[in-house]
């Protein structure tokens with residue numbers, strides 16, 4: 001709307017550099033929810049008032065109560081969605097959803113069961129999928145498509161800033177309709193999406209230091225604002241972790257904090273550009289009672305064809321490279337984050 005010349009910023013909260021989420025409202029009077037704006041999925045769901053009290057993950061979050069909304073419209077169709085981590089089941093409802101001050105009539109899912117692992121660790125209530133319509137379960141028109149059809153955006157794009165320091169405010173920002181120059185420097189480099197309908201690109205290689213180690217023949221990279229880390233095929237990740245001397249334990253890869261300074265950069269070659277992460281970008285230092293723990297923010301993930309083999313570039317990549325998702329030109333833009 002003219003108040004912000006067609007670009008609307010939504011501040012995000014950064015929880016320990018691993019979870020980023022912002023506030024939306026559903027219903028009238030407004031019921032508030034914290035959601036991850038997730039380019040790896042295309043549906044909106046929030047926990048339901050009718051979720052079972054035994055579903056701890058549901059019970060410990062804000063829940064939507066249809067009986068308290070004057071704008072609620074019943075639907076009742078079944079819903080189920082699977083993420084790389086965890087799954088969600090429930091049923092569809094319709095109500096007015098307000099994102100960045102823009103109201104849309106939206107079909108969304110009321111979650112009645114959430115897999116305890118990992119949703120008990122979620123600091124957010126639900127997920128707002130920012131993916132393309134053909135990724136949407138039950139053929140539901142996604143929120144951003146409904147916003148685009150209102151013709152209120154300056155451009156048919158949205159941008160994501162994730163801060164790299166949990167103490168920094170805001171912890172991040174979603175901009176609907178444009179980009180926010182406060183959070184990037186230099187110009188954007190653009191990469192066409194690999195195929196229409198997914199926020200993924202062709203990657204030309206992954207190098208460590210100056211050595212090209214993986215994906216030299218080309219592979220797929222998903223740019224996923226809903227993932228905390230970078231994931232890659234287990235065979236590649238295990239070689240990569242061995243190269244940097246990381247040990248695998250039950251909660252992921254770790255390195256000895258004394259070696260962090262000497263760790264090499266890891267570079268992703270996309271669109272003729274090199275996107276490097278230094279150890280600052282890919283090591284998460286956590287202060288523990290028994291001394292510092294240095295977590296490597298890479299994970300193995302083997303997805304079966306046709307989706308896989310695939311690399312997923314998540315929050316730790318986006319925190320370094322401010323990302324614009326361009327629905328008008330079906331391309332992704334990266335600029336150096338501030």
Ligand SMILES: CCc1nc(N)nc(N)c1-c1ccc2c(c1)N(CCCOC)[C@H](c1ccccc1)CC2
Pocket residue numbers: 018019020036038039040041083084085086118119121122123127224225226227228315
């Ligand atoms: C946002 C939905 C989603 N979308 C896509 N495309 N991929 C994945 N993996 C998720 C997903 C599902 C569940 C959870 C999650 C992420 N989490 C990460 C938030 C990332 O915020 C940016 C948290 C977490 C904490 C501990 C260990 C694992 C995960 C809570 C649980």
